[in-house]
Amino acid sequence: MARWLAITVLLGLLLSGAAVLAVLGSQVNDELRALRTASSDNIEWNLPQLEVDLLNLQLALEQSGDTDPVASAAAIRHKFDLFYSRVQSVTEGETFNTVRDDSNVADRLDDVRTFLDEKIPVIDAPDAVLLARTDDLIAEASLLRTTLRQLAVYGVSAFAQQSTLQREKLSALLTRTSTMLVSMIIALAAVLAILFRQFGVSEREGQKRKLTNMRLRAVIRTSLDAIIVVDNRGLIIDFNGAATEIFGYTHEEAIGLPVADAIIPERFRNAHSLGLTRFIRTGEKTILDTGLVVLQGMRKDGSELPVEMSVASAEGPHGTIFVAFVREITERLRVQEELTAARDDALAADKAKSTFLAVMSHEMRTPLNGIMGTLELLANTDIDKKQRAYVQAAQTSGSFLMRHINDVLDISKVHASKLQLTNDVFSPATLADEVVDANRANASARGNEIRVEAGLDHSVYMVADRFRVSQTLLNLVGNAIKFTSNGSVQVGVQEIATEDGPMVEFRVNDTGIGIASDKLGEVFDDFVTIDTSYSRRSDGTGLGLGISKRMATAMGGSIGVESDFGSGSSFWFRIPLVRGEKPEEKPDSQPDTDSVYEHIAPLSVLLVEDNAINSFVAREMLVGLGHEVTEAGNGLMGVEAAENQHFDIILMDISMPVMDGVTATIKIRESSGQSRDTPIVGLTAHALPEEMARFREIGMQDCMIKPITIACVTEMLANHANTPIPIEGEDDAWGEESDDGTYINSETCGELIELLGEQRFRAAFANLTDEAVRTLQSIPRPTVESDLPEVQGEVHKLAGAAATFGATVMQQHLSIVEAACKRQDVQAVNEGVGDLDTVWKMTREELEALLE
Template structure:
């Protein structure tokens, strides 16, 4: 068998079979051994008995005895013959007789001859001899004379007797030959038996030897395996980077590998016999370890699976502490209990983990910082932009040529567009910063659609488009949802439709969907250029501007649809598009709008003043709290233009101080300011019990989220106006405050009209024309403007002719020096063109007209 085959012997193939065979073989060997021992014992007994038998001869020399009988009889006979010739020889006869007699007695009585006596061939001649001896004894013992006389007769008898003796000795010889034969056979049998037993013994021993050889081979192979495994294990243990310690039950180190020596800095000779816990762990944590992680050592038990691995701190001989992963178990083999401990230095891993965590935190912080930066930047961009837009509005208070007015219109349009873009970016940044949360407020869908149409109609008209809307929801039904976001989504979609449609039609539809979830679908359809199939996928992505002449022409950030998608997702809804190039597009939005059972539709929180403020604005004392110089300037100018008295404060704290000292009719409060922000300042004013503690406060903010508005109200700011401050809106709000008034406010209009009316125009007109001509023109102007203002007051903001009518009216007002009206109308015209015109601006115009008309009439009459 070559060594390779040896490893895969038949026994190696099936361990179960091998395990089963072994006891059988052992039992067989034991049985054989016992049998052999028995055989040996039996044989020994046989041999001993044989030896014993040979040792104790139970016979004399038989042949000699038998031969001597013959010889001694013949000598007796010779003595008889000699005595016949010489009577002196009678004594010899007697001696020879006695010797023969003695010999016969021996044959008859000796134990050795017992078997002869049972033999008839022997016994018959013996009896003859015996009777001769018995008969002759008397003669021998008798006198010499009688003996001498009997000699011839004795000689005759002796001749007869000789034959008998011959027979006797022959019979004896035959018999003893048989005895010899049988004894020889007996010996032969014993020898054969011995040989057989020896053969069996040899066989047994051979089997035993074979079995022992086999056992030897097996154990040799096992020893080789053990040696091989041991050497492999040793290599593994020595090459592993983990430190490995082997300790006894009491924690004494029995052995350790090279890695352990290197890691902890102890020589093998030093380490062996040391307490493992003292070797591995720093002193200050040992007690705690024994109390917790290494509890089982005290409890003298094997660690549970969960207890076999833990992280702890380790220390080297030189005192370097490091994070270590400890993995250990107790081996209970062969009654010897040892702990095998693996120690791994994981300080590197820990450091890498910490670094990774740090990097992630930094990256996240970076992302947040970027989003915040974007939000702050957009916000900051709005401030100067508001300044620009406000200043442009103020510019209209001055005398402008038509050319200048047109340029200003352009500037204002561009400014508003820029503001829209900045707002888009801000929304996006806010969304990315995770600062947007959907809100649930009751509102009417039809009113929402109305608002959207109102806002976009001018723009639609400009592009030669017709805007239609329909709502299949019940009129007046109130639903719950985020109206502000929904409005923005629809504005984006409609704005988009208008952008890509020329001289076409745009439909806005709202429909309540059947099925669960109170889903409502809004559709914005156009007959525009449409979108190619390959572009459909990406139009909702950010910064996606499709490569078409129209889109270039339309411009834009490409954020509109991206924001719409985000807002829809924020509301938990879906947005989608169907389109055919050249035919038009259909954008749809599906959101859940559950019916708001008993809640009335909430009024818009701010900005819109209702019909109640019908009276002219009296001059008010206003406190303007604003940190930004440009904004402060714009607001101040707007207020002053209305004839109000303005006191300025550059931050919240200064505002609070002023409000405490003086009773203001109204306070305009910016929200984000250094030192003290608007909310804190408002709270301080309200709770301070100062002179203006009960004055109405208008929050001026760029970011008026619903929850923020709620907070403003809570802080005591019942009004809110968004930046950029719309002049008409501000004027209207102030009118409402003046009318509804503060509790101490004086009723009734006191119109100073300083800025409302510039007498210069009327004077120069009088210089040019005859008084009756001027009077006629003035009356015509008054009548026309009365009609125009009344018309505008009730006009729909989406009325396409509104801008033109406002424009015409503005021109007449400017001619008669009605600067306020001119500016207001110009604002309306611009607003109408950009679709940002509000109904309130038109209502405010009516108020302004009343005041302006009064002033003009006074002058005309005077």
């Protein structure tokens, strides 16, 4: 590096010297040209000639009286002009620059210019004036002659001095040029010496690079990864041993082959060629210099294999080359597939467990429904005191069994990620009072005192899932009562500060048997009962605390326990304190069961149920309430009965053989039977929220969760009896508002806002608006019956969305249009579609006003 730097410096000096020599040579040439073209003769002639011209002027002045006045004036002016021109040449001409620099010359020239400037007015005056001034001009010209003579002497002297300086300057230039030339010759000799020395060094460096290349080639050939080098034409120029093992070509076979034909499957070759061409033309890269990529390669025998490849570019002696580092990953992918399969199996097993729990809880509810219903019917008969005690004991056991089934169902919901939380506003202290009051009888039965120690005022309200909070606290209180005899249970509620913000802490302290320290870590596991000494005296599946932990975690909180074996336990759970405003109290206008029943006329009920016991229980309840019951053993029989007879209400089991309740409901609604507009209420052992929404979407008005009781049957009949769904499309139905003059059910809408929260409700409302606008714009005006199915499909989807938001009038109009489509009444459909825009406008305005 230092040698090349020295050579560069010397070459720079040589170039600089050459430039300097060129400049000096130019200057010497200029000086020689100046000497060759020296104007000494011109100066020596012109300066004395000034005096001659002045004499000629003086002579013309003196002869002015001997000739004609006009000719005399002209002669004077002519001689003056000649003298003036000569002076101008000396004062302004480039030839006289050297002498004008002399101060003596400059002073005399100033005097001459002053004389001329003063005489110009006289010369340019009229002839009479000029001739009258001749004597003055002659006298002044005589005085100027001495100045002109001195000017000539000083001018010649100045030019002589200037010539001497030029010769000295030329001599100096020649000396510097010679010195620079000698220096350049010396520098050139030094450069040649260094170059000869550098040539030897380069020879040695070349040998070293050759050895390095040989070592690098050896490394490439012995690399565990395949290394393939390709030129810019796509031809292989190097192919190491690992590449031979992977792709099957020998080094000699591979060299010169197009890489696309050698190792790239045929279906990818076109893309490879396009990518190479694009890179050569534009420099655009795809997989080049982008790191590792996974591709399909091809062996010599045509079989394919997965490879991991990294491609880099470099400049070779004949243009760009590409170096590919390739590794076969068949084994790695196999291991990954095995791991993925193992993970999928584990997930499938977990899902199967959750599904099994859900199915088993459902299947257990079905016979339990029959047991509980029969016991309720038996309790309402005339039985003696001892028999009633037996019935009550059976009902209590059934209630415990139902609670365990509910626990299993809650676990299945959590595992299936289908546990949905609501946002309720409630007082934590009031909820604690309610839980204690509900468990006071159980506590007394075991000789326990139970009380609330509220550190939080009853006026403090929070926003959370009230049911889940209550369920969790019930589990902890029930657990404390089970494992405490003749002691006390204390329920505390207070606000605490944590790193995550304010929390509400519910704490349940008992004086029971306590938990051993080595068992504390297991109490929240599923199916774990810690103390076997109480296992025979206390019911429990070991699920309650596990579910409580899941509930607390789902609500963003935590749960824990502190206990000393033999001295009692303290269970607590905490959830975030989101403060809320006290909700407005609504008057309890719901009449009791007896008063409701008094206002329900006898109804004709179609009961569609495949389970004989459940059918028996439901029939007995309905008959006992004074209603007429027709039974159908499956969905198909229910559809046939609904088509042939009008019923006031249909109770439809969801899960049945032959035809399930969902399919049966759809067929009833789509038929032209006598009960197609009858309210249908589903019966199911359990249903998730999304399933309930689907039941309503297909045409059910409600859904009852088994086991059903007389109270819930009575309430259901009061809500849905004698309220057929509006699908007849009477002429006076179009454009009607609800009874209170509004287009929406504010209670339904308010519940939806409370469930979703305002932000999510606004987003859902925006989706409803988009769907309504799109549907109303796309609904065709039918002209023939074949156009009706498209209209029916559009209005059916929008009707479900309208019902969700409580848009009752909009839902009614859409339902009437849908019914007209089913009746194939083209005129009624057009009338209904024509009014939908107005109904939607009013509905939208009310919804927007509610949000404001």
